[in-house]
Amino acid sequence: MAxxxxxxxxxxxxxxxxxxxIVHQLSQSVGIQRGMLxxxxxxxxxxxxxxxxxxxxxxxxxxxxxxESGGFGAxxxxxxxxxxxxxxxGYDVLSRVIWGAQTALSVVVVAVLLSIFAGVALGLVSGYxxxxxxxxxxxxxxxxxxxPTLLLAIVMSIAISGGQSSLWGGIFAAAISITVVFxxxxxxxxxxxxxxxxxxxxxxxxxxxGTGNVRIMFRHVLRNATRTLPLIFTLNASEAxxxxxxxxxxxxxxxxxxxxxxGFDLNKALSDVSSGIWWTSVxxxxxxxxxxxxxxxxxxxxNDLADPRLRGRRAVAASSGxxxxxxxxxxxxLTAGPGGLAGLENEGRS
Amino acid sequence: MTDxxxxxxxxxxxxxxxxxxxxxxxxxxxxxxGEVVAIVGESGSGKTVTAKTILGLLPETAxxxxxxxxxxxxxxxxxxxxxVSKDRLRQIRGADVSxxxxxxxxxxxxxxxxxxxxxxxxxxxxxxxxxxAARARAIDILTRVGIxxxxxxxxxxxxxxxxxxxxxxxxxxxxxxxxxxxxxxxxTTALDVTVQAEILDLLRRCRDEFGSSIVLITHNMGVVADxxxxxxxxxQGEIVEEADVYSLFANPQNxxxxxxxxxxxxxxxxIEAAERKAPIARDAEPVVRAEKLQIEYPGRMGRPGFxxxxxxxxxxxxxxxxxxVGESGSGKTxxxxxIAGLTKVTGGSLRVLDSEMxxxxxxxxxxxxxxxxxVFQDPASSFNxxxxxxxxxxxxxxxxxxxxxxxxxxxxxxxxxxxxxLPRSYGDRYPHELSGGQRQRASLxxxxxxxxxxxxxxxxTxxxxxxxxxxxxELFAELQAELGFxxxxxxxxxxxxxxxxxxxxVLYHGxxxxxxxxxxxxxAPKDPYTQRLLASLPVPDPIAQAERRRLLADLIAGNxxx
Numbered sequence: 001m002a003x004x005x006x007x008x009x010x011x012x013x014x015x016x017x018x019x020x021x022i023v024h025q026l027s028q029s030v031g032i033q034r035g036m037l038x039x040x041x042x043x044x045x046x047x048x049x050x051x052x053x054x055x056x057x058x059x060x061x062x063x064x065x066x067x068e069s070g071g072f073g074a075x076x077x078x079x080x081x082x083x084x085x086x087x088x089x090g091y092d093v094l095s096r097v098i099w100g101a102q103t104a105l106s107v108v109v110v111a112v113l114l115s116i117f118a119g120v121a122l123g124l125v126s127g128y129x130x131x132x133x134x135x136x137x138x139x140x141x142x143x144x145x146x147x148p149t150l151l152l153a154i155v156m157s158i159a160i161s162g163g164q165s166s167l168w169g170g171i172f173a174a175a176i177s178i179t180v181v182f183x184x185x186x187x188x189x190x191x192x193x194x195x196x197x198x199x200x201x202x203x204x205x206x207x208x209x210g211t212g213n214v215r216i217m218f219r220h221v222l223r224n225a226t227r228t229l230p231l232i233f234t235l236n237a238s239e240a241x242x243x244x245x246x247x248x249x250x251x252x253x254x255x256x257x258x259x260x261x262x263g264f265d266l267n268k269a270l271s272d273v274s275s276g277i278w279w280t281s282v283x284x285x286x287x288x289x290x291x292x293x294x295x296x297x298x299x300x301x302x303n304d305l306a307d308p309r310l311r312g313r314r315a316v317a318a319s320s321g322x323x324x325x326x327x328x329x330x331x332x333x334l335t336a337g338p339g340g341l342a343g344l345e346n347e348g349r350s
Numbered sequence: 351m352t353d354x355x356x357x358x359x360x361x362x363x364x365x366x367x368x369x370x371x372x373x374x375x376x377x378x379x380x381x382x383x384g385e386v387v388a389i390v391g392e393s394g395s396g397k398t399v400t401a402k403t404i405l406g407l408l409p410e411t412a413x414x415x416x417x418x419x420x421x422x423x424x425x426x427x428x429x430x431x432x433x434v435s436k437d438r439l440r441q442i443r444g445a446d447v448s449x450x451x452x453x454x455x456x457x458x459x460x461x462x463x464x465x466x467x468x469x470x471x472x473x474x475x476x477x478x479x480x481x482x483a484a485r486a487r488a489i490d491i492l493t494r495v496g497i498x499x500x501x502x503x504x505x506x507x508x509x510x511x512x513x514x515x516x517x518x519x520x521x522x523x524x525x526x527x528x529x530x531x532x533x534x535x536x537x538t539t540a541l542d543v544t545v546q547a548e549i550l551d552l553l554r555r556c557r558d559e560f561g562s563s564i565v566l567i568t569h570n571m572g573v574v575a576d577x578x579x580x581x582x583x584x585x586q587g588e589i590v591e592e593a594d595v596y597s598l599f600a601n602p603q604n605x606x607x608x609x610x611x612x613x614x615x616x617x618x619x620x621i622e623a624a625e626r627k628a629p630i631a632r633d634a635e636p637v638v639r640a641e642k643l644q645i646e647y648p649g650r651m652g653r654p655g656f657x658x659x660x661x662x663x664x665x666x667x668x669x670x671x672x673x674x675v676g677e678s679g680s681g682k683t684x685x686x687x688x689i690a691g692l693t694k695v696t697g698g699s700l701r702v703l704d705s706e707m708x709x710x711x712x713x714x715x716x717x718x719x720x721x722x723x724x725v726f727q728d729p730a731s732s733f734n735x736x737x738x739x740x741x742x743x744x745x746x747x748x749x750x751x752x753x754x755x756x757x758x759x760x761x762x763x764x765x766x767x768x769x770x771x772l773p774r775s776y777g778d779r780y781p782h783e784l785s786g787g788q789r790q791r792a793s794l795x796x797x798x799x800x801x802x803x804x805x806x807x808x809x810x811t812x813x814x815x816x817x818x819x820x821x822x823x824e825l826f827a828e829l830q831a832e833l834g835f836x837x838x839x840x841x842x843x844x845x846x847x848x849x850x851x852x853x854x855x856v857l858y859h860g861x862x863x864x865x866x867x868x869x870x871x872x873x874a875p876k877d878p879y880t881q882r883l884l885a886s887l888p889v890p891d892p893i894a895q896a897e898r899r900r901l902l903a904d905l906i907a908g909n910x911x912x
Contacts, residue, residue: 201732202742205796208690209746211720223736 022230022298025305043294050098051105059083060092062099062260075277088268089256097287099260103171104291110175111182111240112306114232118179119186124225125186127194128217138191141184150246153177157252160251169262170254174244181243182236189232193225200224234299238292243294245288262288273345353421354530355381355404355447357373360416360432362399364407368878373399376416381531381563386553388566388578388595390610392815393786401533401567405449405724406431406439409739423530423561444471448524450553452536452565454516458508464519465489465504469527475527487526492653495522495552513678514545521552525560532556535567542677543842547886547902550576569816570829571614572888575599575895579625583607595892599666612822615845617872630852636665637703637804637836638689644697645684653905658684661698668803671830671837673851673868675844675883680857682840686808689838690724691715703803716832727809729789733781739792740777743767746799766795787818791825798829805830805837811846823849844887848872856880881905 002130022041029037036193050057076086084093126134144152156177197203198221206216248254249264257266262284362374375397381387389396390498402408404417418431420442429442451457459467468491469484485504490499495518508516517537522636524532524703538546554577556562566578573579574595582596583591583606591604602608624835666672676682687693689702691710700707703718726732733742743763747754754762764774770791781789790810797805807826811819827850841847847854847868852870856864856879864877875881885902889895 023546029737201726201728202734204692205724205726205732206720206734206745207692208719208747209796210716211745211749217747220734224734 010106014062021178022302025083025302029301030304033301033304036297037305040294040297040301043290044298046106047291047294051101054098054102058095058098060095062091062096063088063257064092064095067319075272075280077277084283085277087265087274087280091193091256091260093265093283096260096265097262097283100262100265100284100287103254103259103261104244106171107174107178107244108173108237108240111178114175114179114231115182115236116229118181119228120222122183122185122228123190124194124217125220127191128198128213128221130195134191137187141187144180144184149243150179150250151249152181153243153248154252156180157247170258174247175240175252178243179238182240183233185236186229189228190225193228194221197221197224200220231299231302234295234302238295239300241292241295243289268339352425353380353382353419354385354423354904355379355421356417356419356612357400357404358417358419360400360403360414360418362396362403362412362414364409364822365411373412373587374403374414377584377587377589379589379592381565383530384557384561384564384581386557386564386566386577388568388574390568390571390574391583391584392569392817394586395584396569397584398535400584401449401535401565404431404531404533405443405447406434406567407449412753420446421530423528430481442525444529444531445475447531447533447782448527448529450517450521450524450537451536454513454520454544455508455538457520457539458516463507464492464504464511464639468492468504468523471523471526475550488522489563491522491526492519495519495525495603497522499588512545513541514548515622517541517545517549520558521549525556527563528560529562531563532564533565533567536569537566538573539568540571544677544886546573547667547888547899550888553577557889570888571611571816571890572895575890575892576888576899583610599891610817611890613817615816615820615843615849616825616883616889617845617848617887619845619849629672630667634666634668635704636667637670638664638666638838639701640664640685640698641700642684642698643688643695643700645688645693646696658860659688662857662860663860664865665863666804666836666838668836669834670853671839671851672852673847674838674840674844675847675856676842677842678859679859681860682857683808684840686806686838686840687856690722690806691719691910708760709724720746720800721803723800723802723805725790725793725797725805725807725810729786729793729815730781730813732793735781738778738780739767739772739784742781743777743792743796743799746796750800752771762799764797766799767792767839769798769829770795782835784816785818787822790814790818790822794822794826794829798833798835801833802835805835806840808840809842810839812842826850844872844884856883878905 004303026034026037026041042222060067072082072086072090072092074088074090077087082092082094084097086092087096122137135183153174154177157173160173160176189235203216203220211220244261245263245266248265249267250260250263251267254264256262265284266281266288269277269284270281272278357377357379359375362375363370363372363374377400379387379389384710389397389400399408399412403414404420408414409523414432416432419429422442423446429438429446431439431442434442450670458464462470465485465488467479468488469479470486472479472484475773489500489504493521497503497515497518503511508519508580511519515530521537532553538549538555541549550573553564553566557564564577566574568574570761578595580594582589583598583604585606591598591602591607593603598607602611635801641663643659643662644657646655646657649655662681662685664672674682681746684693688695688707691702691707691712695708695710698708705715705718707715733739737745740760740763742757743766747759747762751759763777767774767777772788772795775786776784776792781792784792790813793810797807806828810826811822814822823846830850837850839847851868853866854868855862856871856877858877858879864875864880866872871880871883875884882902882905883904885898889898
């Protein structure tokens, strides 16, 4: 049988921009899922921008108690000088909220960076090699799961900061205590993926070729195991903010003179609530809720969009669409794309 | 009209990420009472989608138009599946139309007994049915589909049945409400060839004894010839030919049908490339020599292990192609994996390229790996989805030939792709952008990258459509003749092995039962199992197949299966 190498209609590559993690999902989404994702992205962007531009946006410093015209005074209602009033300690509420975003962001960044590298590396090694190392790591991670998260974070925070409360000391104490809780999550996910991928035919084929373990781990396993990371990343980021706020609320956070921290401010606003002073608690609480909501929305919609069964699609007109090209007798199809029928039938042919 | 099923102008489109895809395009067909209509086509031809439409099983992303008229067995009612309500559809399913799935082990729920699952279907249509009556009917139907000791077996869980018996149970579930139409979607694809013959017999009895019509979805022309009365050939969502089974096989009209029939491998068919290969050096040191090879998988705590391979001896001379044939569980894949060092040898001796694999150390064997190529069964999963074809094919070079610079590597990859008849430009594509046959050719290119002395091909064509399979086999034969590597060709398909192999070895339950040239083994098989295997293989010719069916029946009557 003569075999002709027919020229194929080239499949246009999507541009790099369109293939970037979040941009790709955004263009893929429709309806409510798109609404959720956009809301989440806007809230998250707002949070990040506020944090980055805090020095410009905030009218006062986070620990400022007085300006040229004298002290701010405690528990002042909203006014022209203090748009959201002042706290019981005499700080400007609006400034505290804005600076608080910065603290929250740095904790998220440090915590996620620390846990992602440690968790991924441990998960990869543990899942790939298995054996006694794997068993020990899994038991340790299970043990960490068994502790209440916040309790563990409190213990870690005391152990790390040793009672000090400088800005970075506080941030690192909070971040590392969160890291300890997060590493098992990354570890679990990457380990499960690694164990699955380890038995895939392409890893076996690399083994048959004689590829070394390190090369297999990084070139074949790791790159395929990171698909779910953006999802855990966003969900963990929101959890990190909550844990930080929880620590601050319980008094294990950062002192008001070192940085602004939402949990601490909420704690101090507790007594105000019953005496009708709303401005010390509502703005802080709202900022906290919106930051967490934004990231959770992004995470949840990424989760839905990553699963073809949950992903909504626009309905098509009855007889629209072209017939997918299938294998042609003398050749075999030349354009097998992601839109091919193989992706539609739920059961793969074994 | 007395047709059980009428499909008129059916269109089905799917919403996908890449836009709308049309799967079925203006399909019309009818099925008469007691008729077996086969819908034949390759993957993506829309045959499964058509079948699922008959039961209203399409996913939410599908849009359909046209009419699917289904008449109940007694002719009392007729419904249009496309437009009926969900409640009505539920009443129709099971009672008027039922389905037999491809993979019996996934169609049954593992946590319930088969009797419960059969009764579940009965209760769904008659909530007042007592548990006792349901059980009685389950036992009755199991008897009729040929399950031995049905009174006991009714309380068995699915895993306690063999694959063929599971498919019998699935058929029993389909038959229990006595539907007028059974849709069988590749009912024998997941089964071994000897079991396939039994299931085809059972389906024939469904028609004769129960009076059901059958819509048979398959890609196997042998199965069509064996069972069908009328054949509908689908291609790219359209019906290209429709004829009764005798005239279709004797005198196909459409070009596609002709090519499809020509591509089906037959025993005794030799291809040109395989003829002009160099003579085999029998006296040279063999590339692979197995002596009393034993491979045992460890059992769970305290239980004895499972002997996958038990005392097998064979050898492969340089430049020779040994075809290893057997059904699932015969140990053929295990032998292939042991030769590639993926599975541990537990007893006897296996020498591959002069190194002993029993007690092999990975570090010591690694240099030898450059002389072994391996082609995996499923081309879809044997490529790292994140690397381009060029990167995948270059992997062996990067590992073993560190002396080559980037230009030399890409030069070599280009040559390899051309050797397997893929355009060089395909190197920039990702594996999912290639079709199954193209991927399998790329897989061959990767296996040949280092000019191996030995190639292990584990069912390299069983995941491919028949027309694509023909081309990959041709290519394999050409490359083998040209490059002269020795090969172990593992397959369950006797016809495929016969085309390529110099010698054929037949495995059964981990033991080698017959070995010899293709003419010896397939022309005059000595072992009763080989005889049965050969007789079970359906041929794409309805008249010859009817004859073979009689022979097989005689054979089984003469030597009852173990």
